[in-house]
Amino acid sequence: MTIAPLETAKPAVRSGRPRVGVLLVNLGTPDTADAPGVRVYLKEFLSDARVIEDQGLVWKLVLNGIILRRRPRTKALDYRKIWNNETNESPLKTITRSQADKLTAALSDRDHVVVDWAMRYGNPSIRSGIDALIAKGCDRILAVPLYPQYSAPTSATVCDEVFRVLSRLRNQPTLRVTPPYYEDDCYIEALAISIETHLATLSFKPELIVASFHGMPKSYVDKGDPYQGQCVATTEALRRRLGMDETKLLLTFQSRFGDDEWLQPYTDKTMERLAKEGVRRIAVVTPGFAADCLETLEEIAQENAEIFKHNGGEQFSAIPCLNDSDPGMDVIRTLVLRELQGWI
Incomplete structure (x- = not known):
């Protein structure tokens, strides 16, 4: 050696x-x-x-x-x-x-x-x-x-x-x-403030919010990666802070790659399902990203917005990441x- x-x-x-x-x-x-x-x-x-x-x-x-x-x-x-x-x-x-x-x-x-x-x-x-x-x-x-x-x-x-x-x-x-x-009080509070501030700027009221996290092969979690559990913990803490239940703040996973099974529910499939079920107004937050990037600005704000609207949805808004905002x-x-x- x-x-x-x-x-x-x-x-x-x-x-x-x-x-x-x-x-x-x-x-x-x-x-x-x-x-x-x-x-x-x-x-x-x-x-x-x-x-x-x-x-x-x-x-x-x-x-x-x-x-x-x-x-x-x-x-x-x-x-x-x-x-x-x-x-x-x-x-x-x-x-x-x-x-x-x-x-x-x-x-x-x-x-x-x-x-x-x-x-x-x-x-x-x-x-x-x-x-x-x-x-x-x-x-x-x-x-x-x-x-x-x-x-x-x-x-x-x-x-x-x-x-x-x-x-x-x-x-x-x-x-x-x-x-x-993932469940630090300052982080959950910053997310909540960011969501509430953004929603106040919209000309429509979303029927629900989707919290979309980056995906991961399910096999990684099966081997012991704690990621999925921490995403769930973030979402549950955010629900408590916003006074929402699982019907108003949904958890999904995006950006899957390859043929393996990834963590579910998938964000794109959820967009399609919600629109077909009659949901017309939606907002998406991406709590797993500290800064906006390809996965938020293109995949969510453009690609998933198109999926939602193509299947009957009418109004879609992507909530910015925390970025360099004060929160x-x-x-x-x-x-x-x-x-x-x-x-x-």
Whole structure:
């Protein structure tokens, strides 16, 4: 077995006491809204054994021979529908940067705290984020996976990459990771405020609200992933806060991929069913996403809206994610300050 040589850290820029780094991490995005950019992103994403657990020969043949030849073209079209043309980047990147900037401002009275941001897949990478924090004199780092509900394909793979980066360092910073916050009071309250604020702007009153979470193969949950249970807990807490029952706030799962059975009920099938059953006005919230992205802005706000209306629905509204809103930033700031206790 060959052991990679340890890296020598770059000289840190220090002024006084050591600094504490905070690294916000979201899932990722292509660098460009074209087939080559999407291909690079999908290859990194789908080559992660946390995302696709069976990385055997058959999968590699399917990935490289079929998926990476066909899917980048179609997904690039979807990305172009939501692309931030002003900054030439995806909304996920724009929002995550803003979250880091606003957190920096919120912690401005603590001059030894440094905030940066990264993507698990794509750029800026986790490695570049950690390198930047170390270069600024941080000897302690708090990693903040921006996923309210824990799952191996999201939260765990962030930790995997952070640990992988640290494993190359001779002089490692001390590390902490924020836990999932799926039923944290500040998170549920922020969701409720966001929903109520958005509904007040609508010209119609939704007959019900659908809470759509990102899907996952059922087999992952059967093997012990706690994700489904945490999605249920979030939905139940939100129902209590809003005074709704399961007929007024529904739980569904979106974004399934491949032929395996995924967590149900499926969001798209639910949209079709509700419209055919006579529901005419609906709103959708996506509590599993800390920032709007392809899955919320295109899949929900466009694709699922079309499914609903095609089958008889009339009015559809996608409720924005918490993003960098005041309630959303309250959640991030609360989580960070809680986990930094004893460091600051």
